Structures are given as C-alpha cells and as structure tokens.
Amino acid sequence: MKIIIFEDEMHNAERLIQLLHKYDPGIEIAGVIESVADGLKWLEQKQPVDLMMMDIQLSDGNCFEIFRQAKIRTPVIFTTAFDGFALQAFKVNSIDYLMKPIDAGELAAALQKYEHFQPSTAKTISIELIAEEFMRRNSTRFIGKVNNQLVYVKAQDIAYLHFSKGVTMATTTANQRLPLDYSLDQIEKMLDKNVFFRINRQFIIHIDAIKKITTYYNSRLILQLAPYVDSDVIISRERVAEFKSWLEGKNG
Numbered sequence: 001m002k003i004i005i006f007e008d009e010m011h012n013a014e015r016l017i018q019l020l021h022k023y024d025p026g027i028e029i030a031g032v033i034e035s036v037a038d039g040l041k042w043l044e045q046k047q048p049v050d051l052m053m054m055d056i057q058l059s060d061g062n063c064f065e066i067f068r069q070a071k072i073r074t075p076v077i078f079t080t081a082f083d084g085f086a087l088q089a090f091k092v093n094s095i096d097y098l099m100k101p102i103d104a105g106e107l108a109a110a111l112q113k114y115e116h117f118q119p120s121t122a123k124t125i126s127i128e129l130i131a132e133e134f135m136r137r138n139s140t141r142f143i144g145k146v147n148n149q150l151v152y153v154k155a156q157d158i159a160y161l162h163f164s165k166g167v168t169m170a171t172t173t174a175n176q177r178l179p180l181d182y183s184l185d186q187i188e189k190m191l192d193k194n195v196f197f198r199i200n201r202q203f204i205i206h207i208d209a210i211k212k213i214t215t216y217y218n219s220r221l222i223l224q225l226a227p228y229v230d231s232d233v234i235i236s237r238e239r240v241a242e243f244k245s246w247l248e249g250k251n252g
Contacts, residue, residue, distance in 0.1 A: 001024065001026070001027050001028070001050045001051065002027075002028045002030055002048070002049045002050050002051075003020065003027055003028070003029055003030065003049060003050065003051045003052070003053055004029075004030040004031055004033065004042070004047075004049045004051075004052050004053070005017070005029065005031070005032045005033065005052075005053045005054075006032075006033045006034075006039055006052065006053065006054040006055055006058060006063060007032060007033075007034065007053075007055045007058075007079070008034040008035065008055065008057070008058045008059035009055075010032070012055070012079075012100065013032045015101075015102070016053060016079075016102060016107075017029055019102060019104050019107050020053075020107070020111075022104065023104075023107065023108050023111060024111075030047065030049050033058075034058065034059050035058050035059045035060040035061075036058050036060050036061045036062070036063065036065045036066055037060055039058070039063070039066050040066060040069060040070060043066070043070045043072070049074060050074070050075075051074065051075055051076075051077065051111075051114055052072075052074050052075070052076045052077070053076075053077050053079065054076050054077070054078050054079065055078075055079050055080065056078055056079070056080040057080070057081075063078075075114055076096075077096040077097065077098060077110050077111075077114065078096070078097040078098070079097065079098045079099075079100055079102060080097060080098075080099065080100065081099070081100040096110045096113055096114065098110060140154070140155040140156075140190055140191070141153065141154050141155070142155070142158075142170065142180045142181075142182060142187065142190075143180070143181055144170070144178050144179045144180040144181055145179065145181065146178065146179065151178055153170050153172060153176075153178050153180070155190070155191055155192070155196075157172045157173055157174070158170050158171070158172060158173075158196075158206060159171050159172060159173045159205070159206050159208070159209040159225065159226070159227055160203060160204065160205040160206060160209050160225055160229070161180075161184060161187060161203065161204040161205075162202060162203055162229065162231075163183070163184050163201070163202050163203075164202060164231075167179050168180045168182055168183060168184060168187070171227055171229070173206075173208075173209075173227070175227040184198070184201075184202075184204055187204065188204060191204065193246075194249065195207050195208075197243060197246050199223070199233065199234075199235045199239060199243065200234065200235065200236060200239070203233055205223070205225060205233070207246075207247070209225045209226060209227075210223055210224075210225060211224045211225060211226045212224035216234060218237060219237040219240065220234055220235055220236060220237050220240065221234070221235040221240055221243065222234050222235075223235065
C-alpha cells in the first residue's frame with residue numbers, strides 16, 4: 001500500500017508514519033506534504049498512490065481548498081484536532097477520519113475499512129460538496145456600523161456574541177468589540193452549531209472561548225470566557241444537558 005501524508009507538523013507526521021509501519025511494515029510512504037500549495041503541485045504530477053492521509057488544517061490554509069481546485073479520486077482518511085462540523089459531515093457521508101492524537105487502534109480500524117471498501121465516485125463528489133459547505137460556513141460575515149462606517153466580522157473570528165441594552169455585540173478572539181445589525185436569533189441560524197452554542201438569551205459562544213466551567217447553584221453552570229466579559233455567563237439548568245452534549249460533539 002502506497003500512502004501520501006498531508007501534515008504541516010513534522011512530529012505528527014513522524015508519529016503517523018511510525019503507526020502506519022507498525023500496522024504494516026510494507027506500507028510505502030510517498031511523502032509528506034505540508035501545505036495546500038504543495039499539495040496542488042503534487043497532484044499536478046499525477047503520482048499514483050493508494051490512499052491519502054490528510055490533516056484538515058495545513059500550514060497555508062484548509063485542506064478543503066484542495067478539493068475545490070482539483071479532482072481527487074483517491075480515497076482519503078482525514079485527521080483533525082478540532083473541527084466538529086467536518087466530523088459530522090464525514091460521518092454522514094461515510095468518510096473516515098481520525099481525531100488527534102491518533103490512536104493506533106482507530107488507525108488500524110480505518111485502514112481495515114479502506115481495505116474492505118473501495119471508494120466510489122459518489123463519495124468523491126460528497127467530499128467536494130463538504131468542502132464547499134465548509135468553506136462557505138467558514139467565511140460567513142456579519143455587518144455592523146461604527147461612527148457611520150460599515151464594519152464586518154468573520155464568523156471564524158468571533159469568540160462570543162452578547163445582546164445587551166438592545167444591541168448585539170460581537171467580541172472577537174483579538175478582543176475587538178463590534179456592534180452588529182442582527183438579532184441573536186438571526187445570527188444563530190447562520191453559525192456552525194458544532195462550534196457555536198446559544199447558552200441563554202444573551203449569549204452565543206464559540207467553543208474555543210471557554211476557559212473554565214464551574215458548577216453553580218441550582219444545578220446551573222457558570223463559564224469563564226476569553227476575552228474577559230464583565231457579566232456572569234450562566235447556563236440555565238434546562239440547557240445544561242444540551243450544553244454537555246454539545247461539548248462532546250453530540251449536537252447532531
């Protein structure tokens with residue numbers, strides 16, 4: 001079996017190679033590709049491989065950009081450390097994926113699945129559709145106005161949204177605060193629900209903004225967010241179970 005690896009962190013690539021050779025010493029590694037640009041150049045050379053092991057986040061962007069620019073007929077096993085939306089999509093479309101740090105048993109199971117089921121054109125098309133949807137959600141923007149000037153913020157840059165005193169305010173990961181011309185109800189429908197969660201009537205938060213979760217009286221939870229927010233961020237008792245399921249990636 002000949003495998004090409006897409007991975008921008010060399011220690012991860014080296015560990016993956018070790019696990020692959022432990023599974024089958026006869027596996028041939030065609031190379032390690034660290035970027036979208038290098039991946040596209042490699043594909044132009046049309047070097048045949050049996051399988052691709054592809055990290056979702058590469059050094060110069062998202063691996064889905066490759067699928068948008070090139071026709072790929074080789075089966076792919078994705079690896080990722082974070083992306084909930086992609087994982088849900090892969091499940092629906094029967095695409096294999098592995099969460100980092102990669103477990104040897106899960107890698108073996110994925111390789112065995114590859115060996116038993118050959119890829120079909122339908123699955124390749126599904127990957128391309130997933131790529132389009134992923135990039136669309138990843139580039140969603142919201143508009144607001146500051147001192148008569150229009151401003152915008154990308155969804156991927158938002159740490160949390162807070163509705164207070166009749167204004168919806170977006171706080172970015174860089175601690176910028178921008179008023180938006182949307183209600184939380186409108187914004188909620190446009191966000192990726194695998195990484196954003198409506199914890200109450202006032203807040204929508206990104207999973208990476210959560211720094212601490214503490215039990216609170218009356219079976220509630222209180223969150224510490226980053227950037228800092230100067231009001232209590234409380235999850236009601238009725239939403240605690242749904243919030244825990246969301247943290248586990250079981251929001252469906």
